[in-house]
Amino acid sequence: MNTDVFTPWDDPQAKPLIQFQNVTKRFGEFTAIDNLSLGIFEREFFALLGPSGCGKTTMMRMLAGFETPTEGHILLGGQDIDPIPPNKRAVNMMFQSYALFPHLSVWENIAFGLRRDNIPKHDLEDRVEEMLRLTRLEQFARRKPHQISGGQRQRVALARSLAKAPKLLLLDEPLGALDKKLRQDTQFELMDIQEKTGTTFVIVTHDQEEAMTVASRVAVMDQGQLMQVATPDRIYENPASIYVADFIGDVNIIEGRATSSGEDAYQVDWAEGQAPLTASSSTGFANGQSCHLAIRPEKVTISAERPADAVNVVQGKVHDIAYLGNLSTYHVELANGTIIKAQTANTRRISRRSFTWEDSVWLSWTATAAVLLAN
Amino acid sequence: MRRAVLIAIPYVWLLALFLVPFFIVLKISLSDTALAIPPYTPTLDLSAGWAGIKDFFSQLDLENYVWLTEDDLYWKAYLSSVKIALISTFFTLLVGYPIAYGMARAPQEWRPTLMMLVILPFWTSFLIRVYAWMGILSNEGYLNQILLWTGIISTPLTILNTSTAVYIGIVYTYLPFMILPIYSALERMDGSLIEAAEDLGCSRLQAFWLVTIPLSKPGIIAGCFLVMIPVIGEFVIPSLLGGSGTLMIGKVLWEEFFSNRDWPVASAVAIVLLLILVIPIVLFQRNQQKQAEAEG
Numbered sequence: 134m135n136t137d138v139f140t141p142w143d144d145p146q147a148k149p150l151i152q153f154q155n156v157t158k159r160f161g162e163f164t165a166i167d168n169l170s171l172g173i174f175e176r177e178f179f180a181l182l183g184p185s186g187c188g189k190t191t192m193m194r195m196l197a198g199f200e201t202p203t204e205g206h207i208l209l210g211g212q213d214i215d216p217i218p219p220n221k222r223a224v225n226m227m228f229q230s231y232a233l234f235p236h237l238s239v240w241e242n243i244a245f246g247l248r249r250d251n252i253p254k255h256d257l258e259d260r261v262e263e264m265l266r267l268t269r270l271e272q273f274a275r276r277k278p279h280q281i282s283g284g285q286r287q288r289v290a291l292a293r294s295l296a297k298a299p300k301l302l303l304l305d306e307p308l309g310a311l312d313k314k315l316r317q318d319t320q321f322e323l324m325d326i327q328e329k330t331g332t333t334f335v336i337v338t339h340d341q342e343e344a345m346t347v348a349s350r351v352a353v354m355d356q357g358q359l360m361q362v363a364t365p366d367r368i369y370e371n372p373a374s375i376y377v378a379d380f381i382g383d384v385n386i387i388e389g390r391a392t393s394s395g396e397d398a399y400q401v402d403w404a405e406g407q408a409p410l411t412a413s414s415s416t417g418f419a420n421g422q423s424c425h426l427a428i429r430p431e432k433v434t435i436s437a438e439r440p441a442d443a444v445n446v447v448q449g450k451v452h453d454i455a456y457l458g459n460l461s462t463y464h465v466e467l468a469n470g471t472i473i474k475a476q477t478a479n480t481r482r483i484s485r486r487s488f489t490w491e492d493s494v495w496l497s498w499t500a501t502a503a504v505l506l507a508n
Numbered sequence: 509m510r511r512a513v514l515i516a517i518p519y520v521w522l523l524a525l526f527l528v529p530f531f532i533v534l535k536i537s538l539s540d541t542a543l544a545i546p547p548y549t550p551t552l553d554l555s556a557g558w559a560g561i562k563d564f565f566s567q568l569d570l571e572n573y574v575w576l577t578e579d580d581l582y583w584k585a586y587l588s589s590v591k592i593a594l595i596s597t598f599f600t601l602l603v604g605y606p607i608a609y610g611m612a613r614a615p616q617e618w619r620p621t622l623m624m625l626v627i628l629p630f631w632t633s634f635l636i637r638v639y640a641w642m643g644i645l646s647n648e649g650y651l652n653q654i655l656l657w658t659g660i661i662s663t664p665l666t667i668l669n670t671s672t673a674v675y676i677g678i679v680y681t682y683l684p685f686m687i688l689p690i691y692s693a694l695e696r697m698d699g700s701l702i703e704a705a706e707d708l709g710c711s712r713l714q715a716f717w718l719v720t721i722p723l724s725k726p727g728i729i730a731g732c733f734l735v736m737i738p739v740i741g742e743f744v745i746p747s748l749l750g751g752s753g754t755l756m757i758g759k760v761l762w763e764e765f766f767s768n769r770d771w772p773v774a775s776a777v778a779i780v781l782l783l784i785l786v787i788p789i790v791l792f793q794r795n796q797q798k799q800a801e802a803e804g
Contacts, residue, residue, distance in 0.1 A: 232704035246708030
């Protein structure tokens with residue numbers, strides 16, 4: 134089975150469907166996109182993730198054709214698309230506000246793009262019906278957009294943008310207007326539809342959980358630059374920088390100085406009078422180089438007694454407990470004031486919780502749990 | 509109790525300022541002319557008691573309305589008014605829509621100023637503005653002077669006292685009534701709708717035709733009614749800018765009242781005018797209601 138895992142980005146022969154070549158976009162003095170190069174492959178579900186103002190929406194609008202790069206080129210299937218206006222591109226977009234035409238019915242909204250192509254009436258009707266089935270909107274076809282719910286509107290917008298079978302579908306915060314429960318259901322629906330249609334999806338979102346769930350690869354952006362482009366698990370487990378580690382999920386950052394202690398192994402001196410921490414890293418660090426240890430809270434074990442065989446052990450006091458139902462995050466204050474978060478699954482009922490505020494506890498993690506980062 | 513009072517206020521207002529005058533005019537239209545003050549009979553004499561009232565009602569008849577159908581001046585004037593109203597509404601729309609569109613597309617911070625500029629002429633007397641147009645349009649007026657000076661024409665154009673001048677005056681005067689509802693419809697429109705239309709394969713023009721126009725339709729309809737309804741009864745503009753050739757019912761009405769002193773016929777003209785106007789007013793109300801439902 135492993136042979137058909139979808140990883141075109143690891144194949145040097147594969148040619149990306151979309152190529153950003155040294156693209157820069159300026160709005161007056163402001164540089165929204167700064168000399169950015171990126172390849173997105175066919176059938177990928179690609180997520181652009183970042184805080185607002187990071188340039189992700191500008192990237193999407195350039196793909197749709199509403200903005201043109203100030204410098205550099207964007208290629209779609211090897212062809213430079215910069216001079217092609219939005220109405221001539223094989224790219225469709227699902228807008229954040231959905232932008233459904235309020236004067237047209239659901240059916241007419243979906244048919245809108247197809248009508249521009251002058252395709253035979255029979256084919257058009259078939260295609261619209263197919264889209265309605267795909268998005269389970271059959272019984273709402275005659276309604277106007279204001280007569281259906283937010284979740285249904287979202288599906289109409291998706292059906293409308295998919296109707297023309299674009300090479301590339303852009304989704305601008307597609308689930309932003311939905312409540313959390315509906316959003317989670319819709320995420321899986323989106324993945325299903327992407328798989329069924331085989332369309333390349335590029336999604337813009339500020340919600341890291343959403344990006345991690347739906348995407349085959351995630352690009353973390355900040356200030357018009359790509360911080361890291363990788364699969365969700367690599368982004369989470371092997372962040373390239375503190376920014377990425379901090380942006381995706383929860384993380385403990387410990388600052389210190391690295392000393393080599395064998396192949397790919399380092400000792401990190403992080404506080405006076407404390408034993409150095411051990412971490413492994415494939416990137417090289419010079420002796421005495423300042424570094425940061427990034428440790429995910431769920432990889433930190435919390436215990437009442439000092440664990441006998443642990444590589445990294447620190448002692449502290451429970452400062453705060455965040456109870457999330459299925460999980461609890463313990464904020465443990467070390468002797469020097471540093472707060473380390475440790476997460477455990479609540480396998481027992483809350484009344485039988487092992488630790489409470491002000492308890493003295495031991496935190497431990499393995500040598501491979503932490504990621505050693507230069508910056 | 510408070511509720512009843514609150515509801516009563518608009519009804520009393522309506523009764524005092526619309527229904528009572530309407531019934532007075534209706535009564536006059538059923539009377540006969542007389543050389544007296546007031547210039548019609550009968551007048552209600554309550555001192556004669558029940559017999560007086562009976563006598564009063566027996567003297568009312570529809571002969572003025574019959575007269576309106578006998579003299580072709582009246583129906584021609586009605587028809588001509590409606591025609592002028594339709595044509596000038598069309599031109600007002602033609603001029604007003606681009607202005608409203610430009611305003612709605614202007615940068616956010618300019619919009620209050622642009623709105624101000626549209627409303628500003630209302631701060632001057634309507635009569636003075638119409639007189640100003642006489643100065644512009646007359647044979648020796650500014651327009652002719654400029655055209656002669658630039659060499660576009662060699663003899664002055666006769667515009668004043670023609671129906672062209674009436675159309676110019678009406679379009680100028682009623683333009684804000686057209687601009688404001690269209691502007692408010694366009695301003696509310698989500699800009700991403702146009703982008704969505706383009707994204708789905710529309711050219712700019714197609715997007716305008718298939719999205720912008722349908723979405724501003726309620727504004728267009730409201731603007732057209734707001735212009736057409738008062739223009740049908742318009743009196744000042746045709747009498748000041750239009751010559752004797754411009755036949756409008758408002759002018760006929762004025763002449764019946766003040767030149768002929770035939771109040772009953774004038775009242776009949778007014779009542780028929782009101783009935784004609786009820787049709788577009790009802791249609792207008794229906795449009796507004798439909799729009800409210802669509803938004804609700």
